[in-house]
Amino acid sequence: MEAIEMNGRSVSLRELLLYGRLSGTMPAVRRIADDAAIELWAEQLSVQAETDDLQRELTAFRKEHGLFKAASARAWLEERGAELDDLVTMLRPRVLRRLLKGRIIEMDAVERYFAENRMAYDLAQLSTLVVREYGEAQELRFRLEEGADFHALARTHSTDENSRPAGGYVGWKSREELNPLTAAAVFGAKNEEVLGPFETDQGFWLVKVESLRTAELDEQTTADIRERLFEEAFEKFRRSLDIRETIWRLEG
Structure with missing residues (x-):
């Protein structure tokens, strides 16, 4: 058959x-x-x-x-x-x-293609802290501004079960992996800068930009x-x- x-x-x-x-x-x-x-x-x-x-x-x-x-x-x-x-x-x-x-x-x-879509291949190394309420996110943001350690707070307060054990670390992300508002803020930030809170389907995000990598036509991108x-x-x-x-x- x-x-x-x-x-x-x-x-x-x-x-x-x-x-x-x-x-x-x-x-x-x-x-x-x-x-x-x-x-x-x-x-x-x-x-x-x-x-x-x-x-x-x-x-x-x-x-x-x-x-x-x-x-x-x-x-x-x-x-x-x-x-x-x-x-x-x-x-x-x-x-x-x-x-x-x-x-x-x-x-x-x-x-x-790379020349026409270069920005899509920019990468950001991120850590995130996710909570359900805006007020809690804002309070944690104030604590960070006062010198609290982002990764320690993420281990204690984040509701994201996947990233919490690693202190909120989520690795390298491209623009298309983030919503447009978050992507614009992340790729306009400086290394070590904390952003947010951003409202998402999961709750409210605080994001730490660990480092940024400008797109290069390397072996993996090729x-x-x-x-x-x-x-x-x-x-x-x-x-x-x-x-x-x-x-x-x-x-x-």
């Missing part, structure tokens, strides 16, 4: 179920369709996964799953009713996706932008395909 048909290609129900056993999760049909689309796109652009590329991906998969010995890898496959070729078939779209990304998204496009641009290009290609999820079609 065919589960998905796409521009003359098909994915069988057996392949769908086998993918689930190998990946450890039963994938959504969309995930399988995406893999098939990647293979089709690679074929159209004459992009191929060479043996060395597949071997590296296979080695990474074995490390990820603790399959360091050949015997344990064989046993793992047998438990799932699969063979090595089945696993390689599942991993091939990952390799092709990476190769396509390198082919399609050139550095000029990355640099242009990777993030390349991924974003590739996703946009892939979605455009996917919409051009005739995809039929026949797994949902009733026989009769």
Whole structure:
């Protein structure tokens, strides 16, 4: 039984179920369709996964799953009713996706996107103190102005269970991770400055700006932008395909 048909290609129900056993999760049909689309796109652009590329991906998969010995890898496959070729078939779209990304998204496009969206990649290292009432937040703000330690107050008073044990520390945040009012204040502040209170869905926030980092087109930012641009290009290609999820079609 065919589960998905796409521009003359098909994915069988057996392949769908086998993918689930190998990946450890039963994938959504969309995930399988995406893999098939990647293979089709690679074929159209004459992009191929060479043996060395597949071997590296296979080695990474074995490390990820603790399959360091050949015997344990064989046993793992047998438990799932699969063979090595089945696993390689599942991993091939990952390799092709990476190769396509390198082919399609050139550095000029990355640099242009960064220049147009530079502010989105500014980062702020923050600690927060969250309370339910505005009056309490204001009182704590006065205590901070009198010299109280922000992190000590956060451990004692903050209602945020996730950050309270760390003295309110929440790590590096981008503008888009903060609401516009808070983001404007944070990225206009100085290091060590305390801001707020800001009203949020959680209550009232006091925010300590530990440090600010101006956006740079470093390795991580380049990777993030390349991924974003590739996703946009892939979605455009996917919409051009005739995809039929026949797994949902009733026989009769």
